[in-house]
Amino acid sequence: MYNSVNYGKIKFKLKGILEKEKMSKNHLSVISGVRFDTIQRYIKGDIVKVDLDIICRLCKALNCNIEDIIEYKK
Numbered sequence: 159m160y161n162s163v164n165y166g167k168i169k170f171k172l173k174g175i176l177e178k179e180k181m182s183k184n185h186l187s188v189i190s191g192v193r194f195d196t197i198q199r200y201i202k203g204d205i206v207k208v209d210l211d212i213i214c215r216l217c218k219a220l221n222c223n224i225e226d227i228i229e230y231k232k
């Protein structure tokens with residue numbers, strides 16, 4: 159989860175989607191074309207700058223919307 163004192167919190171919900179779909183990180187990497195270590199960083203919330211191309215690939219591979227992957231909290 160990315161924290162900013164001034165702006166709020168960004169939570170990545172990729173882990174929950176993978177568990178719900180019973181999909182491995184490796185399989186997601188293969189079908190999305192996103193590197194495994196990048197997926198791992200999104201799952202851990204170790205992302206500071208979001209790459210919209212990657213988010214689009216993940217959404218397409220998981221057949222979901224961006225708000226299913228990223229959540230903003232004040």
